[in-house]
Amino acid sequence: MGGRDAGDGSTKALLVAAARDLFLEAGPAHFSLREIARRVGISAPAVYRHFDGKEALLAAACTQGFAVFGSYLVRALSAPTPHARLRATGSEYLRFALENPLDYRFIFMGVPEDARPPKPRSGPTPAGLSGLPQDTTFRLLVDRVRECIDAEVLAKNDPEETAVLIWAHVHGLVALRLSGHLSPVGDGHAFAAFYERSVDRLLEGLRP
Amino acid sequence: MGGRDAGDGSTKALLVAAARDLFLEAGPAHFSLREIARRVGISAPAVYRHFDGKEALLAAACTQGFAVFGSYLVRALSAPTPHARLRATGSEYLRFALENPLDYRFIFMGVPEDARPPKPRSGPTPAGLSGLPQDTTFRLLVDRVRECIDAEVLAKNDPEETAVLIWAHVHGLVALRLSGHLSPVGDGHAFAAFYERSVDRLLEGLRP
DNA sequence: CCGACATATGAACGGTGTTAACTGTTGTGC
DNA sequence: GCACAACAGTTAACACCGTTCATATGTCGG
Numbered sequence: 290m291g292g293r294d295a296g297d298g299s300t301k302a303l304l305v306a307a308a309r310d311l312f313l314e315a316g317p318a319h320f321s322l323r324e325i326a327r328r329v330g331i332s333a334p335a336v337y338r339h340f341d342g343k344e345a346l347l348a349a350a351c352t353q354g355f356a357v358f359g360s361y362l363v364r365a366l367s368a369p370t371p372h373a374r375l376r377a378t379g380s381e382y383l384r385f386a387l388e389n390p391l392d393y394r395f396i397f398m399g400v401p402e403d404a405r406p407p408k409p410r411s412g413p414t415p416a417g418l419s420g421l422p423q424d425t426t427f428r429l430l431v432d433r434v435r436e437c438i439d440a441e442v443l444a445k446n447d448p449e450e451t452a453v454l455i456w457a458h459v460h461g462l463v464a465l466r467l468s469g470h471l472s473p474v475g476d477g478h479a480f481a482a483f484y485e486r487s488v489d490r491l492l493e494g495l496r497p
Numbered sequence: 498m499g500g501r502d503a504g505d506g507s508t509k510a511l512l513v514a515a516a517r518d519l520f521l522e523a524g525p526a527h528f529s530l531r532e533i534a535r536r537v538g539i540s541a542p543a544v545y546r547h548f549d550g551k552e553a554l555l556a557a558a559c560t561q562g563f564a565v566f567g568s569y570l571v572r573a574l575s576a577p578t579p580h581a582r583l584r585a586t587g588s589e590y591l592r593f594a595l596e597n598p599l600d601y602r603f604i605f606m607g608v609p610e611d612a613r614p615p616k617p618r619s620g621p622t623p624a625g626l627s628g629l630p631q632d633t634t635f636r637l638l639v640d641r642v643r644e645c646i647d648a649e650v651l652a653k654n655d656p657e658e659t660a661v662l663i664w665a666h667v668h669g670l671v672a673l674r675l676s677g678h679l680s681p682v683g684d685g686h687a688f689a690a691f692y693e694r695s696v697d698r699l700l701e702g703l704r705p
Numbered sequence: 706c707c708g709a710c711a712t713a714t715g716a717a718c719g720g721t722g723t724t725a726a727c728t729g730t731t732g733t734g735c
Numbered sequence: 736g737c738a739c740a741a742c743a744g745t746t747a748a749c750a751c752c753g754t755t756c757a758t759a760t761g762t763c764g765g
Binding site for chain 2: 458494
């Protein structure tokens with residue numbers, strides 16, 4: 290036994306993928322490190338060669354999901370005007386959700402709070418965002434909002450507050466879509482049109 | 498041992514309170530039925546005389562929290578106009594959160610999905626609301642929104658969608674406050690004023 | 706008095722996360 | 736060419752967990 294297993298997908302990547310899948314299948318309560326090891330085909334303690342434990346594995350899966358997410362959002366930076374960049378951010382948000390539904394559901398429709406080490410509660414999660422990768426992607430939206438406020442295309446409210454408002458709106462749409470509650474709207478193309486229209490309407494309501 | 502323990506708080510109530518407290522302290526992962534039994538001063542199997550198990554106990558705590566929550570929201574129904582009722586609902590929401598921070602954090606800043614029996618996934622949670630008590634209180638808000646739409650004080654969008662938008666806004670404010678991230682704003686009175694102003698601004702942006 | 710009932714109990718089963726000690730393979734410097 | 740560190744996996748064990756079972760003890764209506 291042991292030794293290097295040539296030809297495999299590096300086990301580490303297999304573990305994070307299996308972790309994400311199992312989390313979506315079983316939910317946070319029945320999420321089991323042993324089951325993950327079973328699926329990947331190794332023993333439970335072997336997981337500790339790659340991650341510090343159950344929570345670390347979950348965090349790694351989360352981090353990777355946000356990395357992919359961020360790679361979508363940054364594409365919006367190439368748009369010419371502040372308003373176009375904000376709009377493009379919304380479009381990239383949808384594109385990520387539709388092209389990576391598993392990752393979207395994992396990072397946004399689960400992982401409530403990552404089961405902290407019981408006691409040391411310095412400052413609980415602000416509004417659902419705390420770790421580093423989450424914060425990075427959220428900043429991307431806040432900066433877009435700030436730009437628009439400076440360009441007087443959005444009202445002069447707190448940028449973070451406005452960003453949360455917009456985020457809640459697009460997440461609501463995407464979450465309903467991914468849950469199948471918006472399928473009567475039509476296929477992916479029709480939904481995208483509906484999504485864009487809805488975001489336009491919201492941004493109009495937030496003008497100065 | 499056994500028999501009736503005269504003078505106590507009926508054990509059942511002690512259990513739901515202990516469950517809520519432990520859940521807030523330890524988080525969903527380290528939430529333990531045995532620890533609850535330990536705190537209440539009975540053995541673990543004794544809990545099964547009162548609840549069907551861990552999830553049922555958690556659900557009971559959740560249900561009670563929403564019952565208290567609903568008792569606040571219904572007070573908003575006595576306001577005279579649709580707009581006043583919607584505004585009053587927002588104020589009652591804040592009042593509940595400030596007067597019952599433990600319950601608020603328990604029902605809204607935790608309990609992501611109640612760890613379903615692994616397999617039978619008919620339809621995932623719509624947008625964070627599924628059970629009965631949650632639905633009841635959410636309907637209270639949706640109905641208030643619908644009233645305002647009919648009275649042409651809100652734009653003619655989907656009432657549920659608009660309700661989620663408003664809910665996300667007030668929850669964001671309350672969550673930041675309860676987490677201590679908004680303490681520079683001042684004491685409770687100053688925050689309440691800020692809250693009311695913020696909600697007013699949002700509703701103005703949602704007019705026809 | 707006595708059965709019925711509700712309440713609690715200790716023992717036990719299977720499953721969990723985690724640790725420790727061990728084994729085999731791989732790559733590298735002398 | 737070969738000892739040696741690093742790596743990736745193993746089994747055994749520990750301390751919990753949720754849950755079930757058979758059992759005991761208390762209070763009550765008859």
